[in-house]
Amino acid sequence: MKKLFSLIFVLFLAIFLGACSSDSANDTPSDSDEGTSGEKNGGAVEIFSWWTGAGEEDGLLALIDLFENKHPDIKVENAAVAGGAGTNAKAVLATRMQGNEPPSTFQVHGGAELNEGWVAADKMDTLNDFYEEQGWMDKFPQDLIDMVSKDGNIYSVPVNIHRGNVIFYNKHVFEENGVEVPVTFDEFFAAADKLKAAGVTPLALGDKEAWTATQIFENILLGVLGQDDYKGLFSGDVAFDDERVIEAAELFKKTLGYVNEDHASRNWQDAAQLVGNGEAAMTIMGDWAKGYFSNDMKLETNVDFGYTTTPETNGHFMVITDTFGLPKGIENPDDVKEFLAVLGSVEGQDAFNPLKGSIPARVDADVSKYDQYGKDTMEDFKAAKLSASLAHGSAAAEGFLTKVNQAVNIFVTQQDVDNFINALKNAASDL
């Protein structure tokens, strides 16, 4: 009996030690790579993103295909993490970055998420020379380059642009009720009253996750404050108890009076569905909702549904941009730069964006590859004043955003403007 036990114990030890040594065996090749970094077949280029949904995954794969055709000698690894609109991926990323095992390159929203996050943590390499080399300085709008820069240094390459200040509306519902497309807040509320009287939900909201409501609020802020003072909110130049912010909160409160009653049980797709079905007239959502209307609900652009900017943000563009940068401490920066070069090229952007349903970040992309919505938006993008979205982590650091989302969640129910302004002011001390 004793012998049996000792046998088992030895076996256990052997397995345990074996597991340890096989770990170190795995480590050795990567160690030797560092020594011979001249060889191209070093570590693969690991592309970290949360693009696993329909459309976006197709776009990413098209991009990888394009890259592999150009550089058959460089291995690519698609390390996408699904779920939670990027939350899960961000949690994995944070763990890896803090453990000093960064992916070769990763998806990050331009703006504060990049600059106040990874750049401030000193985890990113600058790309100024790379931009010069590629001749990109005049290929991206200056406002956009500013969004991926901190203290004059550029840190990432934008691949796509989504617009946050869009109202999608059901054209049939608008026509049946004789409602004009609203441009100002007054027109918006007049239209909403008319629709409400006709028994249609004026505005579809799905705030099971609070950012959808935050997105409405940020668009109201932009409409009331304009580009400079909206930006000033997050740099501390404009206080959150400014009269105009209070006015925006009042408008937000008024807007919430027109939403569907079951908003707390829906996500943005469920809300968009109400508009597609004609149960609700409008929804305020980033333009990824366009893909939902045309691909998932099979609706026709400008026939079944239309789009316009949120009240008083005509000529403004609330930017949500996905970018990829170069983390410090990776094994194969040259290979990764090759990937970034493809990502930032016209060809790369035109391979990715039509599938993802976004528009290219470059201003010289091939317009003919995009649908009508894309063409209109690309046109707007060139001329519009760009602002960074708060709800998507571009305007301010994630910590501030988390607190704003909490304040918004409480406000949607309590609708207490004083409390809301106080909560925003308290949160702003983190900025």
Added chain:
Amino acid sequence: MEPQLEVKQQTELKRKTRLSKDRAMAVAFLAPSFILILIFIYGFIGWTGWVSVSNWNTLVPDFSFAGLKNYIYLFGDYRFQADLRNTVFFTILFIGLVIILGLGLSILIDQKLKGESIFRNIFLFPMALSFVVTGVVWQWLLNPSTGYNKFLQVFNIQPKWYTDTKILAGFEWGQIEFGLPVAIFAVVIAAVWQMTGFSLAMYLAGLRGIPEELREAARIDGASEFQIYRKVILPILMPITVSVVIIMAHISLKIFDLIYAMTGSGANFVTDVPGVYMFETTFRGNYYANGAAIAIIMLLLVAVFIVPYLISSRRGDQ
């Protein structure tokens, strides 16, 4: 004293040599798991405790000592106060219903009825699912615009389920309105649906272990069927009740997946719990120290239940 001590030492030594082989084996067997548990459980609990009193509230680790700052912040925070309120009511309702339903069903099944195993399996089956699956299913069943409400239209009742923001019997307490959040019922229904099978199985095993003689004796003494259950069966089942309470308490105090999948934080945080807050504040907001503080508070909450149980069961062993 001296010689006595020497004798004692000698006998000790003898025993030691006799035992040393066994002991070495035992130590060798236990050491790996002991070391792993020491590092990966207690080590990390200690680490979390340390982070919770640090200033690490950005992406960049900052281990400078912050005192109880994070705890003070949390207890003054609207969301965390709401979380504690929800946890209290969720735990009470969840444990209460699981015990009452589990006991009731097990007594019914114990009546030697036909097709007993079919019923047992039906009630046990939900336990085979993960909380995430349960959450997604009940999210639709209790969605105010789909699910049960379609059926309830016939009776003209339209509960708002987990989107209801009403607080029953509420009064101002700290920053929040303290009272029973109506929305928590929806989550309790889903959790009870899943876990009742567990307490049913426990109670059924207990009931089967009670010898028929005891009931006979009680009957001869003239006890009614109800009295038999109240005075004989239930006291015998007491240890099972304690186990069920302990196991359910640690599930309900740490609940995350069910709520994350089913309702999220809910409007005005009516269905939020510390687990969800911890996840969001740590991994969305990068407030690592705050998240660690929430984790420690959750650990202490569970300890309130577990530690007395461990102490009493240790006493029982001796």
